[in-house]
Amino acid sequence: MARSAFKNPFKFRKRVKIAPGITVNLSKSGVSATVGVKGASVNVGKKGTYLNTGIPGTGIYSRTKISDFGKSTKTDQYITDSQSSLSSLESIETTEQLIDTFPKLSFMEMSRLTHTRQVFLYKFPKQLQGYTHTLIENLSDAELKALTKSANVKSIYGIILISIFFGFIAADRFYLGNFFIGIIKLISMPLGIGVLWWIADIYFCHKIQQQKNYSRLMTYLGKL
Structure with a gap:
């Protein structure tokens, strides 16, 4: 029981900025890319495409799924x-x-x-x-x-x-x-x-x- 509780104690996630406004996100679940600026960006990954919008510094944030890949x-x-x-x-x-x-x-x-x-x-x-x-x-x-x-x-x-x-x-x-x-x-x-x-x-x-x-x-x- 204790073993299952510590099965995955660590999570891997790394963000690599390859150009202004373009970031590659590496994690255990896969690779995705984020393009845009603070308050307006698009994230493309194996789970689909998401439109991220918000007002920086206010905590107001929205994440909308645009489409699915492979479906x-x-x-x-x-x-x-x-x-x-x-x-x-x-x-x-x-x-x-x-x-x-x-x-x-x-x-x-x-x-x-x-x-x-x-x-x-x-x-x-x-x-x-x-x-x-x-x-x-x-x-x-x-x-x-x-x-x-x-x-x-x-x-x-x-x-x-x-x-x-x-x-x-x-x-x-x-x-x-x-x-x-x-x-x-x-x-x-x-x-x-x-x-x-x-x-x-x-x-x-x-x-x-x-x-x-x-x-x-x-x-x-x-x-x-």
């Missing part, structure tokens, strides 16, 4: 299924040609919709909003909210805010699952191109989220 989630399955289906469609005609056949929503038509419907449609690429509207036009606002949750359609405002406030540590790319691109973005931050990339991603990342939302919805509805 196949429903969201990942939606994207995989959608990409496979799009590949089969491209054997008949290109995606651009398909989009051209979809109905379009004019500004006036959009303005006549309820706020709930407008918010829902803005979560998808502009050129696909008309087609999406034809699929949900018979649903009530309550049913539309339920569909948003069931199909795992994400808010566009969320990714925009992440890009604005945490894009400098590539939190937006990690949130979208673009881990390799996120690491490259982090490395480029000390350079001038990193700042330009940060600004550009405020536009590009919300476009990527819109496309992911469309793939999830179409897969959920059985349209892909």
